[in-house]
Amino acid sequence: MKRLHIHLxxxxxxxxxxxxxxxxxxxxxxxxxxxxxxxxxxxxxxxxISNRSTQLGLDHLGIQAENEQELQAIKQQLDATQAPIEAQEGAACCYARSDKYWITDPQGIAWESFHSLNDIPTFNDQKAASDGENPFACRPAENNKSSCCS
Known part of the structure; x- marks a missing residue:
């Protein structure tokens, strides 16, 4: 059964x-x-909730799938919106590694659909920080406004 995800x-x-x-x-x-x-x-x-952002309030909404099949069913619904979708495989964010699909609603709110694969000991992928990338980024650049992922 899917679970609503809210990040502040x-x-x-x-x-x-x-x-x-x-x-x-x-x-x-x-x-x-x-x-x-x-x-x-x-x-x-x-x-x-996290304190990794300078912009407070709603960070993003999402739907957490329990398995890959649920995630693919959500992806089909996202495809039907005809809005741009950003896929992330094995993304490291929020102390978990997950497969994700990001979409932005008409109001500009980022929605994350994801299936968590396993827990990890760090907030994100420390390799990205050492490669000069944003060490807090989890979201695609166009959706990346604040914490969970920024």
């Missing part, structure tokens, strides 16, 4: 962890110095 860029991570932990009635499923994620079952949502 926040200024004070600890203050927001306290707030959302109280609101959701549980601590984050994953927590790092710059990132926290709640994998909630009711409502079924992957809610993430």
């Amino acid at each position: 860029a926040v200024e004070n991570l600890e203050q927001n962890i306290t707030f959302y932990s109280t609101m959701f009635g549980c601590r984050p499923t994953i927590q790092h110095d710059d990132y926290a994620k709640w994998m909630l079952e009711d409502p079924r949502v992957n809610f993430a």
Whole structure:
């Protein structure tokens, strides 16, 4: 079953962890110095926050697929929009390696459809930073406005 994904860029991570932990009635499923994620079952949502951005608020929305077949079904729906789609295979972001498809809605909001393959020990691919690329970038350049991925 698919899961809604919401990522917010926040200024004070600890203050927001306290707030959302109280609101959701549980601590984050994953927590790092710059990132926290709640994998909630009711409502079924992957809610993430990070303090890696200068632009606060909604970072992006998404749909997390449980397997490759679900991701390909989502991709077919994205194709039907006739909007440009950016594919990322094995992308390292938010302490996970995932296959992803990015699309931007008519309002300019980035949507990430993804299937996580495995957890990784770093926020992103440290090799990209050493190659001179943006060490925070996960999103395609045209969608890359803030944290999770910027």
